[in-house]
Amino acid sequence: MRKIYLKGIKGGTGATAIVANLACALKKSNTNVIVLDLDPKNDLGLHLGLSWEHNTGWSNYNSLNAALAEFHCDSDGVIFLPFGSEPSRLNELQTVIRDCEQLKVDDNSWLLLDCPAHLDLDHFNLCADDIFLEVVNCDATCHSFIYKRLLKLNQQTNHWQHYFLVNRYNSASELEFDLLQLWQSEVPLLAPLYINKDEVISESTAFRNVAVNCAPYSVANDDFETLAGWLVSRATHND
């Protein structure tokens, strides 16, 4: 099972929307995709068509085995497990990740983890095969966060693949254009692709769907397909 962690470098970078869209884009190549919502906001389900009234998730049960009934399947066949309503402790979170790894699925399937922005990297037991994407926006806050993170990463030895993924990039903005250009030349872990700012991503949530399904001719669709393709190449790089 190939594991991808997605986390906003700060809150509100649009990480959850990326998770949902990426899951659908990966599902299109006929592999199993399992998405795990680790964020207490419990909003991944909204992107994948779950109704707002649905309130339970893995945090409402003691173990993953007990929560099996909470696995949902969206219209594309993406399997996902919502967070639920109970506040959970760190060790519970780590257990659920570990238990998910034990699920009997084939090696090609994907496990996407939507991590809350406030939890730090140390709390996940990352191993060498994992890919960690930190979602950033092109603004000054993220700029400083990126350098902070780089500093930290340099201090410790990290085995996993860590990348910064630019979201909501708008090349018309002078600041964003300049920042991205700067990062492209200076930031070593910047992913070679970015997600363009696109209204259809937010619009499709209003349709309780994802952009990949709603707007096949949009740039967003292209971006997520490219992202999926790039992740496939990264993952095979691991093998």
Next chain:
Amino acid sequence: MTKPSRASVTQKSMSLFLSIFFTKKIVRFLFFKFHSYFNQHKVSALAAFLLPFLLLLLSIFIKLDNNNKRRLKAKLAYLYPHVSKPIVTPANSIRIFLQSLYLLLFNVSVKKNAPKNRIRSHYSAKFFQKSARFIRYLDTKLVRSCKRLWLLGSSKSTTQSYQKIASAKLWRNRFLHFMFYGLLALAVVIFVTVPFSLEAQAIFISLILLVSYSLRRVKGQMATIAMITLAVTSSTRYLWWRYTDTLNWHDPLALTLGIGLLLAESYAWLVLILGFFQTINPLHRKPIPLHKDTALWPTVDVYIPTYNEPLNVVRPTAIAAQSIDWPADKLNIYILDDGKRPEFKEFADEIGVGYLDRPDHKHAKAGNMNHAMKHTSGEYIAIFDCDHIPARSFLQMTMGQFINDSKVCLVQTPHHFFSADPFERNLNNHRQIPNENMLFYGLIQDGNDMWDATFFCGSCAVLKRQALEEIGGFAVETVTEDAHTALRMQRAGYKTTYINIPQAAGLATDSLSAHIGQRIRWARGMAQIFRLDNPLLGKGLNIGQRLCYINAMLHFLSGIPRIVFLTAPLALIYFNAYIIYAPFIAIFLYIVPTLLQVKITNSRIQGKYRYSYWGEVYESVLAWYILKPTTVALFNPNKGKFNVTEKGGFNDKARYDWLISKPYIILLAFNVIGMCYGVFRLFFGDTSQIGVLLISMLWASYNTMILGAAVAVAAEAKQVRSSHRIKANFPAAIRLSNGRTMKVKITDYSDNGVGIETAHEHMCKTNDKIELLMSRGKKQFSFPTYICNTRDKQIGLTLRDLNLEKQKAFIQCTFSRADAWLDWQDNFKHDKPSYSFKKVFTTSIRGFNNLIFHAPNQLKPLINFITRAMTQLASLLPINPKKVF
């Protein structure tokens, strides 16, 4: 029924008289018919009297009731569709006669109500179809078997043995070497000079023709070389025959004219042979990759000489030059402004390129660049005419040659034009037919490169400063400084190279007169070089280089010979002068097959770069204009000054350039009148001359066609846009004002607009503001644009008020893309002479139409009269009955 109420005495007596012979009913019928003819149809009294009797007589044989009559009428209208309404006119009588003859003689299907029968065409057409199919069948069989034979002959073992022979030690022996060449020359002399009887010539030439005809589609350079050998043999034989057998020594007029034609033919032969030599084995040079470490790369100065071109022409060039992929500290761009314009200096400062001007204008472009050389210091100098926008990969593609070989002093790349040249625009065949330039940059330069004789073309090239300094800078003695400079560097022992990958694109000349002006300059310059620094003489060149240069110069002397060819057949028609003094059958056996063979060979060699017959059209347009300057320059090489080719202009309305087309119109008039006179002579002249007369008229009609096409070029077409649109095909995206994005394909662009195509329906409206997202490498640029028009999935965008930064980005994303001009030569299929002939023919017709359309008002009545007479005459001809539903 008419019943005479007040019957006159005559009528009564008449009816009494008639009733002796006929029944009462018939008498009444006769009277009824008489009245209707006389009163209603206004037929003369006698005819009105006689016609009823005729009808009566007919009714004995044919039952003429209403039904039958209608059917008969319909049938007649069907068989004689072009007979006009008042039937009894002289014209109609001719029509009826000819149509009856046609219907009788040809097997026209007259069953009108069976659509299947109409598809089954009549006998003669079927015969033609059948024979065409048969010929095609024979052709494919022939070509296929020839291919097989050829492959058999050129299998690996034989090439190895060729190589063994070629590398044998025997060749080191000088004596043997010369012996072999001597034998070869002897064989050629025998082949060429041995006199043949007509039968022998027929067999000989048809064999040669057969071989080269069937070789024409066999792949490989060896087949080309074989075809060239055959063409050289037969054309030389032809010329020998012309010199020895065909001059009429007894008729001084025919002799003078004949010698004139013969000299023109000798010129054509020489150019043909040299052309074969030049292009026998084009070297397709490949770019050489540069060293990985950019610190080792040399410094390059980019010169953009300008004189009077507007800033908006120079701007994209300068910006694109800045975007060339090369270490920034090793790339210096200079605008060499000979016009000393302050706005250019301002612009140069603004974008950060160098600006050089000079106190005088001595020696035009060459002087300008020499002056710049004094103020710059780069090891290499890249030159772009101010309208040639370079691609970012320009230096990457070219510089490797210098690093590879220190003797290389020039790397030339093709001149590609994104706008239509006057020929293409006025004939409306842009991107359909290879243009005039294509032959030179697609084939001849590659051929020259093989002989190490690549010409410098003044732009889109890189030169080595060291070599330039050694010869004292750019040559200033002639008006074509480029060719002369390259010649000098070659004399100094340097090599020139050519890379046939378009790495820059520019504007073609925008009117025929400007185009001709440019060619006049080239022609004059070449003639000057011929006189001042003759490549046949002097040191430092090898024989191949000398021949290539001399061919280039000869090409520009084509004025007189071309005019001779365009008028030669008229000598016989007007003056009855036998300029080719030989029996009809001999002329037929020598000229036609030789011409055919040369055409086939040229079509094979030049097929992708110049279609058959278009060379004649291009030459005919220029012939008159380059005649004088070349002749003058040959006698007095220092006369004449440099004229700047105007570019970036705008034709705001369609017009006809009478001044420039005057020479062709006069030639055309001679030819047309000659044709009419020829027809007259065919009917009323000496019957023994019909053969030669026919050949002359055939030739004259070919000339008429070529001249018609030349005339067509002079009709200057209207230019729709002020900036030229360049066809493209690469992905981009748009972001609408509501924030949604859409993937699009860029279909064309210009310096202030973009055409895009969306993948599915869009909701965009004119004047919407949208963002265009284009990428260059990792960078994405966003351009604010307005929609100027929409059609289905097509959207036209205009860019407005871009700041300098955005302008630069736009040029980097479009004009300076490395792949921007790459599909240039692949657009064209290989030449098909028959197709090309058709194309020239329609162009010619278009020329005649233009001539009539643009004719001055005084001539309008005459033209109207002639057209009416022509249509009237044409309406007399029999036509195929067609059912009208």
